[in-house]
Amino acid sequence: MKKYDVLVIGGGIFGVTAAVELAKRKYKVGLLNPDTLPHHMAASTDVTKAVRMEYGSDREYFKMAERSIQLWREWNNVFGKKLYHEVGFLMLCRKPIESGEQSFEKFSYRELLRNGYEVEQLPPSEIRKRFPAINAQTYSEAIYNPIGGYANATLTLTTLMAHARELGVHVHEGQTVNRIDTDTDMVKGVGTMENEKYAADRVLVAAGPHTPVLVPELRPYMKSTGHPVFWLRPNDTKKFSGDNFPVFTADISNTGWYGFPYLEEQGIVKLAKHSNGSEIDPEKGDRRVSDAEVEEMRSFVKESFPGLANAPLVYTRRCLYTDTLDGHFWIDNHPTIKGLSVSSGGSGHGLKMAPLLGPMAADIVEGKTHEFSSRYRWRHLTKDTVQVEEARYVIDRKI
Ligand SMILES: Cc1cc2nc3c(=O)[nH]c(=O)nc-3n(C[C@H](O)[C@H](O)[C@H](O)COP(=O)(O)OP(=O)(O)OC[C@H]3O[C@@H](n4cnc5c(N)ncnc54)[C@H](O)[C@@H]3O)c2cc1C
The missing domain is CATH 3.30.9.10 (D-Amino Acid Oxidase, subunit A, domain 2)
Incomplete structure (x- = not known):
């Protein structure tokens, strides 16, 4: 059985950015995704995604987007490709x-x-x-x-996936995770529909809409x-x-x-x-x-x-x-299962933040906080929770 320090479940933008950052931090990283990458059904697989600082009165998203744009420009230089226009x-x-x-x-x-x-x-x-x-x-x-524009999302994904491989990430395509294995509330690894098992001390679930399928405790919130x-x-x-x-x-x-x-x-x-x-x-x-x-x-x-x-x-x-009920991302450790983390909840506005997502997820996996971690923490939301991303047209602010 293959054994990793960290297994990333999902090769969309939340997963691939986390894999890259964790590999940079010298972890042995495996990444699992069904079919081939970039996955044709993934939200991150697309010709364009808007990159904007315009977030209404929300200063935190403004700050993140401002920083993200600087980093998109750097990515264009580092990778020698126009990921961001x-x-x-x-x-x-x-x-x-x-x-x-x-x-x-x-x-x-x-x-x-x-x-x-x-x-x-x-x-x-x-x-x-x-x-x-x-x-x-x-x-x-x-x-x-x-200032602002769009990212070529598919090109960004393929570029980052190639970079992840260069950094030593083992990318397992054709692997659909269908269970997270635990032992007395500690992660042991995962199993897949294709009957493979992978062992890991830490598992980061970044499976987009499938995240609450794999982590059912999230179903009330996502x-x-x-x-x-x-x-x-x-x-x-x-x-x-x-x-x-x-x-x-x-x-x-x-x-x-x-x-x-x-x-x-x-x-x-x-x-x-x-x-x-x-x-x-x-x-x-x-x-x-x-x-x-x-x-x-x-x-x-x-x-x-x-x-x-x-x-x-x-x-x-x-x-x-x-979608999370409040429209904020969800990047945190599971409250009771040690070694299990989540990076998801893009809520229709996550791709622009791609350059920030990996470091935020990696900090959480390492048990650290970061500047924005409080907003994306594991939180209790109810049917009265309102959706607060101001650009979005939401009737009664309820998702
Ligand atoms: C119509 C639309 C427009 C958008 N526009 C913008 C925009 O303009 N600007 C912006 O910033 N954001 C935008 N977004 C949001 C942005 O696309 C998402 O926040 C982001 O792409 C989500 O990435 P993800 O990695 O969480 O999910 P995904 O990209 O969906 O990736 C999830 C990955 O997990 C894999 N997976 C699923 N199940 C399993 C499993 N069981 N085992 C292993 N792997 C699994 C999938 O195959 C997939 O590759 C838009 C989204 C949509 C849908």
């Missing part, structure tokens, strides 16, 4: 920013100014001039921040929700290129809509919705996007980006958030 971030507002209905945008803007960022507040005439694809009749104001993603093929690609069409949110905390500039490789503009989503079984749930959702997307596009109104819809996907 700094195309800017544009918050579109339907109502004036001071109207009281744009509090996410208002507080994000204030926080950026407070920290000395040169952010621009644009009236419709400027929106029209600078970003011609956007219908300036729909959006009365916009805040443009040149669940998976499905969210539609759309790829449209525009005619006028120039209008939607990064210079003219940055990563945007469209009154996001009241609608959920956001999207990305034209991607040359795929020939598409990607749109998605950051909202409640629908609860879904990660194993058996239907991942198809419904006609009603397509209809809703079409109506949003028609009033926001007329040039995309008739663009062919070339791909849809339902991607799973690993």
Whole structure:
């Protein structure tokens, strides 16, 4: 039987960043994942994920995102690849920013100014001039921040996985963990559906939506929700290129809509919705996007980006958030099983923090705290817990 210091369960962004960091700290690390990596169903496997400092009035996420962006830039240099694209971030507002209905945008803007960022507040005439694809009749104001953009998530995963292997991580593909072995409340290792056993002193579960399946004590606090993603093929690609069409949110905390500039490789503009989503079984749930959702997307596009109104819809996907009830990540040790840790609960906004996730998880595995550990601790949440990530459009703030 193979024996490791630490076994990481799951090769999405939470798992691979932890494996890299633990290997750097000289542990013998094994990583297990079903099928091949990057896994086609993983949330982390995607062409783009938004990287933004805009977090409303939440100063802790602001600080994390600010730091993360510095590290994304370093990753681009270290790996010699464009994992992070700094195309800017544009918050579109339907109502004036001071109207009281744009509090996410208002507080994000204030926080950026407070920290000395040169952010621009644009009236419709400027929106029209600078970003011609956007219908300036729909959006009365916009805040443009040149810092921010998107990460090529799949490229980031494959790059980090290759780096993990170079650092000596043993990556076992085709391994689906179906039990965590313990002995008098101490971790001994794991077993897989493929009838393999792996021994380890410490096990870190980073299995995305499957995390509460493997650690059932988390079920009251964590669940998976499905969210539609759309790829449209525009005619006028120039209008939607990064210079003219940055990563945007469209009154996001009241609608959920956001999207990305034209991607040359795929020939598409990607749109998605950051909202409640629908609860879904990660194993058996239907991942198809419904006609009603397509209809809703079409109506949003028609009033926001007329040039995309008739663009062919070339791909849809339902991607799973690993939601915690309060919207914060979950990176901590199990309260009673020694050697068992969890790094998960991305809640639809975890990928941008990729450069910080590994060190946070590794500190926890080592029994240390870190600057942000209190927020991501093992905590008791109830049905009255509210979801506090301010960008997300959540009805009654309940997931
Ligand atoms: C539609 C959508 C849009 C998003 N947009 C953004 C964004 O713009 N910006 C942002 O910052 N974040 C965004 N996110 C969130 C971000 O993608 C997630 O927080 C992050 O990718 C979660 O990573 P993970 O490693 O926890 O999970 P996953 O990426 O799902 O990885 C989990 C891994 O565990 C493996 N696994 C599952 N079961 C087992 C098992 N039994 N044994 C072993 N391995 C197992 C899976 O195969 C998978 O590889 C978005 C998410 C979605 C769904």
